[in-house]
Amino acid sequence: MATMKLLYAPTSPFVRKVMVCAHLTGQADQIEWLPSAAHPIRRDDRIAAHNPLAKVPTLILDDGQSLYDSRVICEYLASVAGDTQLFPADAARRWQALMQQALGDGLLDAALLARYERTARPAERQWTDWYDAQLVKVEAGLTAIEAQASALALNPTIGEITLGCALGYLDFRFPELDWPARYPEAARWHGVFRTLPAMQATLPHDA
Numbered sequence: 001m002a003t004m005k006l007l008y009a010p011t012s013p014f015v016r017k018v019m020v021c022a023h024l025t026g027q028a029d030q031i032e033w034l035p036s037a038a039h040p041i042r043r044d045d046r047i048a049a050h051n052p053l054a055k056v057p058t059l060i061l062d063d064g065q066s067l068y069d070s071r072v073i074c075e076y077l078a079s080v081a082g083d084t085q086l087f088p089a090d091a092a093r094r095w096q097a098l099m100q101q102a103l104g105d106g107l108l109d110a111a112l113l114a115r116y117e118r119t120a121r122p123a124e125r126q127w128t129d130w131y132d133a134q135l136v137k138v139e140a141g142l143t144a145i146e147a148q149a150s151a152l153a154l155n156p157t158i159g160e161i162t163l164g165c166a167l168g169y170l171d172f173r174f175p176e177l178d179w180p181a182r183y184p185e186a187a188r189w190h191g192v193f194r195t196l197p198a199m200q201a202t203l204p205h206d207a
């Protein structure tokens with residue numbers, strides 16, 4: 001029985017982080033997935049009623065309390081399930097996982113800004129320098145992932161989940177970057193990580 005509702009989009013990499021955590025902690029069937037249309041310009045009142053930022057993911061608990069953003073929701077799901085793998089207690093592993101999450105989230109923020117520049121802004125107002133600068137952040141993020149790829153695990157923390165969702169988003173929305181050709185260690189890890197059942201069950205797709 002569903003005890004939580006998630007305002008979600010099947011294309012969102014931040015929603016995917018939450019869905020992967022829900023699968024890994026055995027809570028996917030306790031979540032009712034509520035469709036929404038998050039957009040930087042067109043505010044979706046269905047989301048705004050629960051999150052002033054009107055972004056997905058937004059989780060609504062049984063008592064009506066809402067939780068956002070993906071970082072908070074993922075940690076909430078791990079805590080409710082008594083999971084100690086996703087957010088390790090050991091200090092060194094915890095900071096590493098949280099840093100990896102920050103890296104993946106930051107790469108995604110830049111990729112999303114680049115995509116919004118091309119898809120949400122009228123063509124005559126688009127700024128190539130802005131777009132290119134976001135892609136510089138994406139490439140620098142990929143370089144950082146490549147440098148640590150040999151240490152990435154398949155029994156994931158929130159760090160690996162976020163990096164997996166970030167790389168999956170680039171495959172989905174920026175195939176022309178062909179990042180696997182230039183970051184072979186990251187590509188090798190992601191090639192196996194993407195086959196995990198929780199990743200396969202949450203592949204992004206246009207609605």
Ligand SMILES: N[C@@H](CCC(=O)N[C@@H](CS)C(=O)NCC(=O)O)C(=O)O
Nearest residue numbers: 012014038039040055056057069070
């Ligand atoms: N830091 C947030 C980012 C969430 C985010 O940017 N979500 C996008 C969809 S992928 C969104 O709702 N965009 C609408 C907007 O920018 O207003 C998180 O981790 O959940």
